[in-house]
Amino acid sequence: MSDDTQRDEAAQASSRGIGTDEWVAQHEQRIATSTGPLGAIGRWWLGLPRGFQWIIPLAIALLIPFATSNDYIIRIGVNLGLFLLLVIGLNLTVGYAGLLDLGFVAFYGFGAYMYAFVASPQFGIHWPTWLAIPMVIIVTGLFGLALGTPSRRLSGDYLAIATLFFGQMFLVLAVSSDAVQFPWMDEPIDVTGGANGITNVDPFAFFGFTFSSVTSYYFLLLGLIVVGVVATLRIHSSRQGLAWRAMGEDALAAQHMTIPPVRMKLLAFAVGAAVAGLAGSVFASVQLGVFPSTFKLPLLIMLYAALILGGMGSVPGLVVGAIIMVVLPEVLRFPDYSNWLFFIVLILGVVMTLKRWKPILAVFAATTAIGFAANGIFLALGVPYLTTAEWAEGPLAPVLGAWVFMPEDRTLYGNIAFVVLLFAIAWMTTRSHRTRLIALPFVLWLAVFTWEVRLLIEPSVTRQLLIGALLIILMATRPQGLFGKPRVEVL
């Protein structure tokens, strides 16, 4: 919207006299025109021609397999694709309809097993893919409908408990159904393969083309995600989408406004389950097997984390949330990458909280100065240290080597710094804005010191720690998620 029309609107509003809530009306525009470096990036991104916000990420995703021949990266891409497909399904049930479904992963597993049943040597059945996939989608959708029936009477926490139970029950059944005795059979039969799962599942094959490489599945998933994203965007303001969102806001009011609650709840469950079932069948064929351990609680938590992190109901949020939850842990396996990531997140965090150029630059300058001062103090005290060449690696080495003091006894100094850092952060959160600003450079230096001295050398622990810290900071500063709109419960 141009400035002129905005001003006209405002003029009109004030001439109307009564009930002018211009300030409220312009609330979102004020956010959009935020100052500082992030505001500039945001404006550039939103200023791109219509559609480019989607075309650019899609183009990047399409080019990745051509840019690299590294199978590992493509495999992460496939994992991301599966994960994103699940998040898209979960978003319908949780993000739109507001049904807290903690049994969601069971639908994923159910779909995977259903595909394996009809396309593996387990029962000697090998359905063609064009028949197997629709069957899996429909059957999983019906399964979702069945599990959705408690939602007729339950809502909120109670529904969460009931669905969590179903999810766990599925897992137990999957593990223990390797010797099922049917009354009309002499021998018990192996249905799910127990803890070992089902192996040698058929890959997808459409009309002579077999999906044999990981890359082929990458493109298949990319296609499915494009369909899923477009569908989600269309559902958002369709009559069903509006009905779901209205129900999530106020179920009783929605019912009085012609929206049938039971029907819409069951539809949300069934559609979410069907999407998960589709993802499950892709998973079974890309892995060439199904194993029950995949469908445990951590996956559910990761899915919810992605949904909450990105912002419920926001499509860009789903994509970014999924990328963070899948790609981040992989990146953090390598000290070199995690070093980069640490500094990017740190700098980004400071930029996001301070917002304006001047304090940002002042804080970074002060942090640099404190680093050199600390070096001087450590040297004066005669603490034994390692030279740059002895510890620093990678492209950041020359900078960090000169700036970070590396004591010989990394464990001792690292542990002390870590404890002090935790206390400093806790102390800082209770102080006034001014005090926080003054303390920030010290805390930043302490964080870098702890990171370089102690954490970087233990990636397995650091991964969890860093992701956890990121989630806490993000939820504290943006409870609505990265791309979610701020919600109001009662006002």
Next chain:
Amino acid sequence: MSTPALSLIDLTKRFGGLTSLDHFSLDVATSEVVSVIGPNGAGKTTLFNVITGVYKPEEGKVLLNGVDLTGMSPEKVAQRGIARTFQNVRLFLNLTVRENIKAAMYGRTKASLLESVLRTRRAKSEDKENEERVLDVLSFFGTRLQGYRLDQPAYSLSYANRRRLEIARAMATGAQVLLLDEPAAGMNPAETKEIAEIISRLRAERGYTIVVIEHDMHVVEGISDRVIALDHGVEIASGSFDQVATDPAVIEAYLGRGAAARK
């Protein structure tokens, strides 16, 4: 006499030992405005809840244009043509003004989820119709809910505008009978006057049949064709505003036996 738009026959609703509605009967003619008054706990909101299907009455019937709606679920009642507003405003706060109104049109549209995703001809034409209806419904409230406010979330609206939006949302369901539960509660005198005008215009311009629960006697006086006074679930007086306002039983219900005697 033609069939009344809304006909309540012998409605009784009990909560354990408490009888909230006791053999209550009422006929409302098409395009009539009936006000229901009564002290707190008289059973006014229970009456609305029984009509709209939140509660199933123990006895009695609710007829809309002669069709029995007793025991239907709220969404069915709304689809058949009785829409309501709430005493404590219940908007979809995080939906925009436009979305609030479009959500209430669910019962008037038919496109399936698949059609919505594929944007078939039916889904598109229904959506276009809905957009026109949004503007039509909102034009009824002047400029208050139009322009930039159309795409603002409902929580950003002022209290009075929220009340207006709730009426607009009820209109959007396509109902011909509106049940308004204290539409002027919490409003200042100017806004109260405007609400009274809106209710009069709803009937005059759009032919709605309206039942209003209201405590503000100026509003009741200004809009009602007929006033019903309720106490302990029983109709204690009915007739024109002047008749009901001077009825000893009504004064007793509000102020106690002594006040009625002094009068």
